[in-house]
Amino acid sequence: MTRSKYGNKKVVIDDITFHSKNEAKYYMHLKQLHNDGIVQSFEMQVKYELQPSFRKHGKLHRAITYITDFVVTYADGHIEVVDVKGMETTDFKIKKKLFEYRYPELSLKCVTYSKIDGGWIELDDLKKARQSRKKAKNAK
Template structure:
């Protein structure tokens, strides 16, 4: 079962593609802030490095017994290496903002946070030692920091 996709319309502004209208609107808010000296869009962070583990099919040997020929063949699950590779876990925030006083904030603009996001937020904060700041847009209150 795959993850549910969130219906949102991408917005292009001055050649920059934003994932949502809210993200675009928050960008304009940041651009108008005189204290903001730099805005990086969609900075990427590695939350967990790539790693390998022993292949369960061949038990880390790289070869499996062919039941028909009784020969040892290269394991197709691990391509004969004996190891299964796992990709790194990467996270792409919406903005990395630098202020005139040198302070930096990593910001994510959310219209909706799926059930996975609290885990991503916690992992980001654990790995970087920095708070992931989440902003949402409320119809009555405007932009609200969560």
């Protein structure tokens, strides 16, 4: 297993290399949801163009792209773009904003796994839950 710049360990499942244990765990979660009929299908590593390439003063500026972890199509037909995150980097926050602007018809969901909160949870909900626990602890 090799580590990424954020300390994540790469994991191989079904001959697919995942960037983190959590990403691999979410893949297994999606497979189970697919078997249960909740998820119709899912794709991995889908690339979205956030800004096209352009030339200025003879210099070529490359396109800005975002590669998501999963694009999930549910049985009811709605689609979610899912990124498995431990934390949001500054670069990701900018790309998320660009994505939301460029693709208003799609929902970008950042998830992480939290045992204390019952499993897969959206990153924003995790932050709120942690703040609530911190307030409760400080009130004691």
